[in-house]
Structures are given as structure tokens and as C-alpha cells.
Amino acid sequence: MSRVHPAGPMHADVLPEEHPVGPADDLNALEPTVWPRSARREEGVVTVGGVDVRDLAREYGTPLYVYDEEDVRSRAKEYVAAFHDGSVHYAGKAFLCTALAKWLNEEGLGLDVCSGGELAVALAAGFPTERITLHGSNKSSAEIAKALEVGVGRIVLDSYEEIARVGYLAQQMGVRAKVMVRVTTGVEAHTHEFIATAHDDQKFGFSRSSGAALEAVRRVLELKQLELVGLHSHIGSQIFEVDGFQVAAHRLAELLVAIRDEHGIELPELDLGGGYGIAYVPGEEPHDPKSIADGLREIVARECRAYELAMPRLTVEPGRAIVGPGGVTLYEVGTVKDVEGLRTYVSVDGGMSDNLRTALYGAEYTAALASRSSEAPPMLSRLVGKHCESGDIVVRDVWFPEDLAAGDLVAVAATGAYCRSMASNYNFVPKPAVVAVRDGRSRVIIRRESAEDLLRLDAEVEA
Structure with missing residues (x-):
């Protein structure tokens, strides 16, 4: 089953009329007005505050809120x-x-x-x-x-x-x-x-x-x-x-x-x-x-x-x-699912529990493959979460490279406002950690919740 990209079939409702019908000129580019001021691609990998996103994911896990x-x-x-x-x-x-x-x-x-x-x-x-x-x-x-x-x-x-x-x-x-x-x-x-x-x-x-x-x-x-x-x-x-x-x-x-x-x-x-x-x-x-x-x-x-x-x-x-502009959310791709003739669904390890804005009022975002660069053709995708809701959408329409695969890191830009503030524990999912980056260094400013944190509030759980 082939993934949908500009040369392939496209369903009429894939993109709203006000959106461009084609992908960005360069899927590896980071638009300066959208991404944090320190965001760069270094040897193909996105860095924020001088810190490699792969290192952030390894040390702190994903999903992860990152503030420049x-x-x-x-x-x-x-x-x-x-x-x-x-x-x-x-x-x-x-x-x-x-x-x-x-x-x-x-x-x-x-x-x-x-x-x-x-x-x-x-x-x-x-x-x-x-x-x-x-x-x-x-x-x-x-x-x-x-x-x-x-x-x-x-x-x-x-x-x-x-x-x-x-x-x-x-x-x-x-x-x-x-x-x-x-x-x-x-x-x-x-x-x-x-x-x-x-x-x-x-x-x-x-x-x-x-x-x-x-x-x-x-x-x-x-x-x-x-x-x-x-x-x-x-x-x-x-x-x-x-x-x-x-x-x-x-x-x-x-x-x-x-x-x-x-x-x-x-x-x-x-x-x-x-x-x-x-x-x-x-x-x-x-x-x-x-x-x-x-x-x-x-x-x-x-x-x-x-x-x-x-x-x-x-x-x-x-x-x-x-x-808002200084915040980025990192996710790990879990599944890439083709729906023939419609679109490709890219599922990540977060979703509406860490970013409710898309589901709440149709917010739009920019996302990019962050852990590497790619010269593969673009495919029209929908970035979705892991929750049991069809409305669990992070980015409704986004172009990713066709070789995107499980284990890749995806970064969503401009998530510094109203994402962590509106975060929930829907499906009993713990809230992500928040990390600050600056001058090549990182530190946790809000630790990641655990299942133990959530169970601690359950009055029927024995201490």
C-alpha cells in the first residue's frame, strides 16, 4: 500500500480550501517565525538551545515539552x-x-x-x-x-x-x-x-x-x-x-x-x-x-x-x-498507517492529553521530522495521538517525508502556550516533563508524572 504524496491520489477533503495544496519547498527547513529563535538543523538533526533533540529524548523521554x-x-x-x-x-x-x-x-x-x-x-x-x-x-x-x-x-x-x-x-x-x-x-x-x-x-x-x-x-x-x-x-x-x-x-x-x-x-x-x-x-x-x-x-x-x-x-x-514561540513538543512516532486514497496517519506517543488545542478549537501547528533529515518525497499526513478519540489530532494536515518510520522523533513548534496548562490525564496518561534548554544545557523544570503519582490520589489504593 503506497503512502499518499503529491504524485498520488488525494481525497477532496484532505485539506481545507484555505490551505496550500502542495508541501513546503523544503521539509527540512525550519521557518524562523514559527520555531524557537535558537532552533537549528545540525547535521540534519534539530537542536534547540544548542541541545540535540535526540539527547533530550534519551535523557527525559517523550512526549516532552521543551522551552528555549x-x-x-x-x-x-x-x-x-x-x-x-x-x-x-x-x-x-x-x-x-x-x-x-x-x-x-x-x-x-x-x-x-x-x-x-x-x-x-x-x-x-x-x-x-x-x-x-x-x-x-x-x-x-x-x-x-x-x-x-x-x-x-x-x-x-x-x-x-x-x-x-x-x-x-x-x-x-x-x-x-x-x-x-x-x-x-x-x-x-x-x-x-x-x-x-x-x-x-x-x-x-x-x-x-x-x-x-x-x-x-x-x-x-x-x-x-x-x-x-x-x-x-x-x-x-x-x-x-x-x-x-x-x-x-x-x-x-x-x-x-x-x-x-x-x-x-x-x-x-x-x-x-x-x-x-x-x-x-x-x-x-x-x-x-x-x-x-x-x-x-x-x-x-x-x-x-x-x-x-x-x-x-x-x-x-x-x-x-x-x-508560545519558544516552546516545542517532542514525540516519538509509533505507527505510520496508510489509508489508501485518503491520507497517512502518523501516530505519536502523546496527543490531546498534552495538546488539547487542536481538538478544542481547530488550532493549527507546524511539525517536522526532528531526529534526522530526509530527501524522500513528501506525503500528506495527519499527526494523531494515542487516545481513544477520533478527534485526538495534534496537527490536522502536515507534510512529512515518505520514509518517516516508527522510532523517528517529530517536533511540533509553537507549543509553549496553553499546551501544558491544558494538559490532562485522559486515559490515565501521565503528563509529560518540561525541560528548559539554554547554551547547550538542559534541565527539568517540571518532572514527568508517573502512574504512581496518579494512583497516589486514589483513596482506595493502599499506601
Whole structure:
């Protein structure tokens, strides 16, 4: 049975219409916009941070999350430099561990957390609490109390109940909390429905158009134990166009004017969230941090001039844009299965338990044979996992060399964000290890789970 490649049969539904019908010019090439900045092919083998992927697989096993530490640090530095007159808070939901929190602290970033667990990681890393912002659409009393106890810098309020809850707990603990009101601006961001967060029909924040946001401001200002320092808005994730931010800034400025006219105050801070896109496949062109900063600064300044408002201090919350490009996932090929006239299925030793994004909202990725180079003809493939679901797909359509075989290592690029964070133990599969590479050296920053780790939580298993 022959494998499908450009000279062979191709079923009509193999590739969506928007995809190219042919493979990349060179299957051994590593597109710089997609792969970590240190990624190279040396004697045919992919290296990241100067480390051979074969050595990583031998020492740490597969699947394996690999982070280029210098890539992450350099992107963090670029955002801090670009927003030198504001604040950059890394969105911890993208990926978080104590090692990463320490890198971010050393590079001068703040940190956004949205659960007690993420806050616990930040505290374990010794992250300065005054540079932590607590998010979340349904914070528990315990989470709020812990945030107040350790003195986080900001709490973003998301509901009327939460205003009362934070106010009550702050009063009980004898502290005054700095808070922001999260506003849904009605912007329909150009992204997937599941990661668009500023339209009115969803769970986050207070609607500007209904008057709920202005009412939230009134309620906060009535509570002396809460200090309202600004407004927060986040329009979505994996966004490339700037028009959504322009509309959001305009509507936030209108709300700032309404607050000024009703209460005689001008709020000093404006948090515009994050959501800046990265390149997952060749051809995607993300904005660099400086152009993002210059664009947002110009948009807000223009709106403030139009409404005679003082320019607020800007905060942004990049997550994916800092850790996404520097992450790679390594897999070992287990089976290569030809489905005559349709496609070739390449099965690896991971899948939706370590990367849910493809199954969740059709995310696209770039993958490559990493343990060697090949001059074999390209075959159209689907990279799939080992789980008992037909939707267990890592990369829906990818060109691999026709001689790909069991035992080869495959690398999937741009997996630094939302892969480890969304990882599960489906089919009782332990989560992979996370390794950092830099200057030819590697180290574990999150160890691999074992079956014993999972059984330890089973109350019926004898100690």
C-alpha cells in the first residue's frame, strides 16, 4: 500500500480550501517565525538551545515539552522595553511554573494569576506580590482572602457579587484593596469563538453598552475598603488585527468620560489585556512588541485628547506572545498507517492529553521530522495521538517525508502556550516533563508524572 504524496491520489477533503495544496519547498527547513529563535538543523538533526533533540529524548523521554529559555527571556525583555512607560504583566494561564515565574521576575515583568493554584506557584517562586494581579470570573472567598493576605497589587472585579465579596473580606481583614473593573466593550475580535472575550454574550466582566460597567463603578466607589484604580478590558486571544483594540479603546474612553462626569474622578490606569497572536504556521505575521506598544499608545492618546482626559498608565498582559514561540513538543512516532486514497496517519506517543488545542478549537501547528533529515518525497499526513478519540489530532494536515518510520522523533513548534496548562490525564496518561534548554544545557523544570503519582490520589489504593 503506497503512502499518499503529491504524485498520488488525494481525497477532496484532505485539506481545507484555505490551505496550500502542495508541501513546503523544503521539509527540512525550519521557518524562523514559527520555531524557537535558537532552533537549528545540525547535521540534519534539530537542536534547540544548542541541545540535540535526540539527547533530550534519551535523557527525559517523550512526549516532552521543551522551552528555549533565552527565547522566552528575550521576548519578555522586548515587551518591557516596548512598554517602558507602562506595565507588562505576563498572563500566567498560558503556562506557569516556578522556574518561569523566576525568569519573568528577573526580567522585570508583573504576573497575572486567575486561580489560587496559580497564585500558589507565584508565591512559591518568591514573585513580588505587589506585581501580581488576580483575575478570574468566579473567585472563591478563599482565593480572594489569600490575595488580600499576601497583598497582591490589583484585583480585577468581574461581577456584582465579587464587588461585595472583596469589599467584605477586605473590611474583615482590615486592608484596602486596589481594584479594577473588567469591562466587556462589545468588540467582536477576529478570532475563534471560544477565545473571543469582549462581546456581550459571554461570561466575563461588565457590559459597557447595558450600563452594567458604570453601575459596577458606582458600587466600588461606595465601598471605602476598595480603591478603584482603573478599567480592564481583554478582547480575546490570537489576534493579529488592531481594529478591535481601536474600537475597545474608544469605548473605554467613553466610559472614562462618564465616570469623570458622574463622580469627578479620572482613573489613572487602563489595562488593555493581551491576546497578541503568534505564528503557528508559515505565512502568519505577528506584530512585534514595539509596534504593538506604539499602536496602543497612539490609539489611547488620541481618544484621551478627543475627550480631554489625562493619559492613563497602560498595562498589557501578553502570555502566548512570550512563551508560545519558544516552546516545542517532542514525540516519538509509533505507527505510520496508510489509508489508501485518503491520507497517512502518523501516530505519536502523546496527543490531546498534552495538546488539547487542536481538538478544542481547530488550532493549527507546524511539525517536522526532528531526529534526522530526509530527501524522500513528501506525503500528506495527519499527526494523531494515542487516545481513544477520533478527534485526538495534534496537527490536522502536515507534510512529512515518505520514509518517516516508527522510532523517528517529530517536533511540533509553537507549543509553549496553553499546551501544558491544558494538559490532562485522559486515559490515565501521565503528563509529560518540561525541560528548559539554554547554551547547550538542559534541565527539568517540571518532572514527568508517573502512574504512581496518579494512583497516589486514589483513596482506595493502599499506601
